[in-house]
Amino acid sequence: MVTAKNPFKPTAGARPPMLVGRAELREDFAESISNGAGAPGLLSIYSGPRGIGKTVMLGEIEDEAIEHGWMVISETATKGLVQRIGAAVQAAKEEFIEGPAGRRITGFTVGPFSLESSAPEKREMHWRRTLTELLQELNSHGTGLLITVDEIHAIDRDNLAEIAAVVQHMIREDLPIGLAFAGLPKAVEDLLNEGVSTFLRRAEKYDLHSASIEEVASAFRQTFSESGVVATEERIQQLAEATGGYPFLIQLVGYHVWSQAVRDGHEVTQKALTAGLAKARRRMGATVVESAYRSLSVIDQSYLLAMAEDEGPSKTSEIAQRLGVTQVYGGQYRLRLLAAGIIEVAGHGQVSFAVPTLREFLREQPGYKAVVHDPLGGVTSAD
Ligand SMILES: Nc1ncnc2c1ncn2[C@@H]1O[C@H](COP(=O)(O)OP(=O)(O)OP(=O)(O)O)[C@@H](O)[C@H]1O
Ligand SMILES: [Mg+2]
Numbered sequence: 001m002v003t004a005k006n007p008f009k010p011t012a013g014a015r016p017p018m019l020v021g022r023a024e025l026r027e028d029f030a031e032s033i034s035n036g037a038g039a040p041g042l043l044s045i046y047s048g049p050r051g052i053g054k055t056v057m058l059g060e061i062e063d064e065a066i067e068h069g070w071m072v073i074s075e076t077a078t079k080g081l082v083q084r085i086g087a088a089v090q091a092a093k094e095e096f097i098e099g100p101a102g103r104r105i106t107g108f109t110v111g112p113f114s115l116e117s118s119a120p121e122k123r124e125m126h127w128r129r130t131l132t133e134l135l136q137e138l139n140s141h142g143t144g145l146l147i148t149v150d151e152i153h154a155i156d157r158d159n160l161a162e163i164a165a166v167v168q169h170m171i172r173e174d175l176p177i178g179l180a181f182a183g184l185p186k187a188v189e190d191l192l193n194e195g196v197s198t199f200l201r202r203a204e205k206y207d208l209h210s211a212s213i214e215e216v217a218s219a220f221r222q223t224f225s226e227s228g229v230v231a232t233e234e235r236i237q238q239l240a241e242a243t244g245g246y247p248f249l250i251q252l253v254g255y256h257v258w259s260q261a262v263r264d265g266h267e268v269t270q271k272a273l274t275a276g277l278a279k280a281r282r283r284m285g286a287t288v289v290e291s292a293y294r295s296l297s298v299i300d301q302s303y304l305l306a307m308a309e310d311e312g313p314s315k316t317s318e319i320a321q322r323l324g325v326t327q328v329y330g331g332q333y334r335l336r337l338l339a340a341g342i343i344e345v346a347g348h349g350q351v352s353f354a355v356p357t358l359r360e361f362l363r364e365q366p367g368y369k370a371v372v373h374d375p376l377g378g379v380t381s382a383d
Contacts, residue, residue: 021211048208051248144176153187
């Protein structure tokens, strides 16, 4: 056998062997890049629940930008974001003068004194001027600069306002700049509604969803066959269905079934399929689901536990009743869970889990069906 390396990538942010269901989004972005300065897609926000592929999507458009000869600054919204962008712009400018475009500037670290010590307005002026010069230079060579910021739900509001103001200014000057964000849906929505920047509200918004089972099947078919693992059409279909089209699970199922199949003579036997699927679901529980669940308060966890009693979407009125709280009060839990990207709205007055296998996971928790049903409203225990 030629290959011994598992092609699947069940790791946050890791590029999958085949990108499922995002071709159109990438094409949209490619078109915007071709249209250049001022194209609407050059200001984009990708949102979606945990593990849906936001970070990977940013990577895709970064590649697209690089293929078009653009420069890319790839960032995450953690402390010191603006300083890092400012420093990266400076580095990009130096690099462009020395070398060709089509580079990605990542993980740039800033010296402790240089930028933090200057006053905010001065600092803004500083990187704004450098950015203008860089963009003018890139423009004259027919290219531009893309800045991506991941995990935007965690962004410091002042940082966001500053980045938005500077980028808006560049767009007004007709300079070739792209700005793309990714974050959890409800939190991003709140951020835009807070009025930090009306400019950002005009961004193209893409809500990332699970892929279709057909697309997953076709990705599995190709990836298994290219890596020397035999699978019948029926098993490919079974595997695809088991993922529900959810990107993280596509990688987990692919990874574990592939690894079992290799032990079984490079074939997805029934045994490999069953064992691989079980392992993938366990890993899903132990990674994405568990960490998302543990990061919640006990109160918010109780809302999820109450939801797990349903087989499908839950009525918010019934959940409030199960928890013994008023609907208004229950609505507060609901909002926090939506912001965390763990549940999603499923039609009027209903919510469902945004992450697969969460229901099974919750049903195994000690708190399941042990939630206190307080007839008096439970407000005291919640404060
Ligand atoms: N379009 C896709 N097709 C196949 N696999 C994908 C796709 N997008 C993402 N994945 C895989 O799904 C997993 C999660 O992707 P990613 O880390 O981008 O999600 P995320 O939305 O950024 O998650 P989080 O909210 O935790 O940051 C990774 O293993 C990645 O390889
Ligand atoms: Mg991510």
